[in-house]
Amino acid sequence: MLNKKNRWSLVVFAVIVLLLVGSIFFFWMRANDEVRSIVEEQYQTQQLILTQYVSYSIGELLNERVLLLEVVAQKQQGVPDDLFRSEFETVYEVADIYYVLEFIDANGTVVSGYPVENVPLGFNLYSNNMTWAFEHVRDTGEVYISEPVNTMEGIFGAYVWVPVFENRQFRGSILGIVSDENIITQFETTSDSSNYVYIVDDKGMILYDQSGTYEKGTNYLDHIDQNDTDRLHVLEAQMGGMMGNGKYWQETTDGSEYVLVSYSPINWYNQRWSVGLTSPGDAVDDIILSVYVKLFTVAAVSVLFILFVSSQVYIILLNWNKTLEREVEKKTSELQESNESLTAANIKLKELDGLKNEFLSMVSHELKTPLTAMKTSSEFLLEDRCEPAVRNQLLALIVRNVDRQARLVDDLLDISRIESNRIKFNMEPVSLPEALDHSIENIRRLSESKGVVLRVDMPQSLPAVIADRDKLIQVFVNLLNNAVKFTQRGGAVTVLAQDSGDNIEVVVSDTGIGIDPSHVGHIFDKFYQIDSTSTRTAGGCGLGLAITKGLVEGMGGSIRVESKPGVGSKFILTLKKAQS
Amino acid sequence: MNTENIDPKILALMEQNPHMTDKEIAMSLGLDESLISQRIAFLSDTREKILIVDEEIDASTALKLALETEGYNVIEALDGYEGLMKAKSENPDIILLDIMMPGMDGFEVCQLLKADPASRHIPIIMLTAKGEVDDKVEGLEMGADDYITKPFNLKELKARIRIVLRRGTV
Numbered sequence: 001m002l003n004k005k006n007r008w009s010l011v012v013f014a015v016i017v018l019l020l021v022g023s024i025f026f027f028w029m030r031a032n033d034e035v036r037s038i039v040e041e042q043y044q045t046q047q048l049i050l051t052q053y054v055s056y057s058i059g060e061l062l063n064e065r066v067l068l069l070e071v072v073a074q075k076q077q078g079v080p081d082d083l084f085r086s087e088f089e090t091v092y093e094v095a096d097i098y099y100v101l102e103f104i105d106a107n108g109t110v111v112s113g114y115p116v117e118n119v120p121l122g123f124n125l126y127s128n129n130m131t132w133a134f135e136h137v138r139d140t141g142e143v144y145i146s147e148p149v150n151t152m153e154g155i156f157g158a159y160v161w162v163p164v165f166e167n168r169q170f171r172g173s174i175l176g177i178v179s180d181e182n183i184i185t186q187f188e189t190t191s192d193s194s195n196y197v198y199i200v201d202d203k204g205m206i207l208y209d210q211s212g213t214y215e216k217g218t219n220y221l222d223h224i225d226q227n228d229t230d231r232l233h234v235l236e237a238q239m240g241g242m243m244g245n246g247k248y249w250q251e252t253t254d255g256s257e258y259v260l261v262s263y264s265p266i267n268w269y270n271q272r273w274s275v276g277l278t279s280p281g282d283a284v285d286d287i288i289l290s291v292y293v294k295l296f297t298v299a300a301v302s303v304l305f306i307l308f309v310s311s312q313v314y315i316i317l318l319n320w321n322k323t324l325e326r327e328v329e330k331k332t333s334e335l336q337e338s339n340e341s342l343t344a345a346n347i348k349l350k351e352l353d354g355l356k357n358e359f360l361s362m363v364s365h366e367l368k369t370p371l372t373a374m375k376t377s378s379e380f381l382l383e384d385r386c387e388p389a390v391r392n393q394l395l396a397l398i399v400r401n402v403d404r405q406a407r408l409v410d411d412l413l414d415i416s417r418i419e420s421n422r423i424k425f426n427m428e429p430v431s432l433p434e435a436l437d438h439s440i441e442n443i444r445r446l447s448e449s450k451g452v453v454l455r456v457d458m459p460q461s462l463p464a465v466i467a468d469r470d471k472l473i474q475v476f477v478n479l480l481n482n483a484v485k486f487t488q489r490g491g492a493v494t495v496l497a498q499d500s501g502d503n504i505e506v507v508v509s510d511t512g513i514g515i516d517p518s519h520v521g522h523i524f525d526k527f528y529q530i531d532s533t534s535t536r537t538a539g540g541c542g543l544g545l546a547i548t549k550g551l552v553e554g555m556g557g558s559i560r561v562e563s564k565p566g567v568g569s570k571f572i573l574t575l576k577k578a579q580s
Numbered sequence: 581m582n583t584e585n586i587d588p589k590i591l592a593l594m595e596q597n598p599h600m601t602d603k604e605i606a607m608s609l610g611l612d613e614s615l616i617s618q619r620i621a622f623l624s625d626t627r628e629k630i631l632i633v634d635e636e637i638d639a640s641t642a643l644k645l646a647l648e649t650e651g652y653n654v655i656e657a658l659d660g661y662e663g664l665m666k667a668k669s670e671n672p673d674i675i676l677l678d679i680m681m682p683g684m685d686g687f688e689v690c691q692l693l694k695a696d697p698a699s700r701h702i703p704i705i706m707l708t709a710k711g712e713v714d715d716k717v718e719g720l721e722m723g724a725d726d727y728i729t730k731p732f733n734l735k736e737l738k739a740r741i742r743i744v745l746r747r748g749t750v
Contacts, residue, residue, distance in 0.1 A: 364709055365680050365709045368709035368730045368731055369636045369638075369639060369709060369730070370638070371730070371731045372636075372639045372709070372730040372731040372732070373636065373638040373639040373641075373642050374731075375731040375732075375733075375734075376639065376642040376643050376646060376731075376732075376734055377642040377645075379646075379733065379734035379735070380642065380645060380646040380649070380734060383646075383649075383734075385649050386645065386649060390645055393641075393645070394642060394645065397638050397641060397642055400638065401638055
């Protein structure tokens with residue numbers, strides 16, 4: 001499991017990765033917006049050029065067609081005999097936008113026209129109260145174009161009034177009705193399905209709407225919500241005869257739609273119109289969709305790359321971290337181990353040092369004590385003031401202490417030889433009963449004086465053991481001596497021997513004071529003192545058992561002890577059997 | 581009945597009648613005549629009394645023989661406990677105290693004797709195989725009056741005993 005530190009580092013790492021991914025998406029969105037605004041601008045510029053072309057073309061067309069009528073009106077310097085009929089026919093065919101061409105005489109009566117089926121011959125303006133435009137051109141001598149309306153002929157069109165003068169005398173007016181249908185047919189090819197053209201005049205009236213949304217003759221302002229400022233702004237610019245681009249949101253049945261619009265004015269004599277070209281905002285998106293896709297692909301690939309690289313980096317860091325942790329753990333445990341072993345060694349050294357100091361102190365005491373007795377006795381003897389009986393007592397004391405000193409020196413030499421492996425064993429088959437008899441002889445005086453019974457129990461057929469005879473006797477003497485020393489008067493020391501496979505087992509047991517369990521493990525340690533009281537009481541300086549063990553092991557055997565305090569001790573020796 | 585209680589009674593009887601025999605005293609106190617004789621011999625012993633506390637019998641025996649020839653009354657104790665008991669019951673004039681002893685060592689014995697008002701006045705000479713300066717200082721701080729290292733010169737020891745005893749009587 002992840003620990004707390006790792007969890008935190010994972011969180012920090014995740015935050016960094018998220019920031020990177022977030023910034024990539026942020027820049028992707030920014031790039032999208034920038035690309036979109038650039039493309040949109042270019043698109044609108046292009047649409048505006050198209051719109052300008054359309055408006056210019058329409059304006060040119062209309063002005064040219066009206067100019068034809070002006071030429072007809074002025075060419076004859078009066079009214080021709082056929083009342084313009086032949087010119088009308090020519091103009092009608094050439095212009096191709098007129099619904100009908102008529103000549104109205106100075107009295108306001110339609111007197112000729114073409115095509116004949118559309119001409120209301122004899123129709124009088126005065127009697128029908130439709131004289132305003134007629135009188136306007138008579139008075140001004142200028143061409144006048146009325147606002148497009150639904151005419152009495154049943155079409156939506158504009159009236160073009162061209163006055164005819166002869167010698168400055170007003171002779172009448174040529175009237176041409178221009179149908180919107182006829183104009184638009186000239187530009188049928190300009191739009192595709194998503195782009196729509198509309199035309200409004202300077203009052204906002206809709207003259208043409210290719211999309212068919214709004215009815216001709218209605219006012220565009222009536223269709224626009226007063227809050228739709230973007231669209232109102234566009235319409236105001238159009239009504240003011242300006243040229244430019246705009247955009248607005250338009251409600252549709254599917255919700256709202258973003259619309260781009262370009263507009264350009266048409267100037268046709270007294271008429272001021274404006275052409276608008278709308279295209280849906282989606283059109284721009286359609287163009288840059290592939291750019292979007294490519295940008296998105298780049299962003300997505302970048303994100304995936306970052307995620308991949310960061311996960312790899314994280315895994316590497318995690319493993320590195322784990323390796324480091326493991327290394328640190330390993331080193332720590334190694335340090336701990338070496339520390340423990342050093343501590344243990346230190347304790348052991350201190351123990352040894354303590355034992356050494358204790359031993360030196362003990363040896364010094366043991367050496368000085370007999371010396372003191374000898375010196376005191378000798379000095380007293382030198383004074384020559386004592387009785388013969390006292391003199392003998394003192395001499396015996398000196399001899400006894402010399403022996404004691406010699407024994408101690410022997411022990412010290414023995415242990416020194418055992419420790420430095422300098423002791424020589426003269427190994428040979430030794431008869432166990434013989435060696436034991438010899439040992440018991442050595443100890444008998446002591447046991448008898450202490451009142452301790454010595455018993456030996458071994459089969460007569462016991463095979464010989466491989467040992468150094470003298471050292472084996474020394475071992476038995478040491479063990480028996482110890483047993484007798486620590487056994488009270490009336491107690492018994494028993495020696496048992498038995499065959500056990502390749503070995504002979506000898507058990508020296510006593511009914512003495514026994515050994516406390518806490519000391520059992522140490523009694524063979526050199527210089528180990530169970531209790532100075534008992535050692536003192538029994539004599540010796542704690543080397544006997546260490547020497548015994550060293551000798552037994554030197555002869556290829558082993559020794560161990562079993563003891564119960566107050567009941568007695570058992571020293572169990574195993575010795576190698578001699579080959580028969 | 582221990583000896584400390586007997587002695588004042590014997591002394592009181594002898595004060596009343598200086599010519600009273602051992603037998604008469606024993607009869608009036610209801611005790612064995614030999615014990616009374618022993619106590620009277622003890623009470624009439626005017627020699628200076630030395631207590632040797634040492635676990636090593638040979639060393640203390642040799643010293644005892646030498647000091648007895650000098651005219652001292654010498655008694656022995658083989659360990660610290662026995663030393664403490666004899667210091668109180670025998671009321672010695674000086675104690676020769678070995679340090680390295682089983683059970684209770686010499687330092688401890690010295691400390692206990694010097695802490696007890698009944699035995700505080702008894703001078704103590706420490707007697708040991710330990711020759712380190714620290715040991716000497718420790719012994720002296722425990723209240724020992726002198727310190728002598730084993731093996732010692734017999735004449736020197738006798739001189740030191742005399743000096744310490746003289747110091748005690750001044």
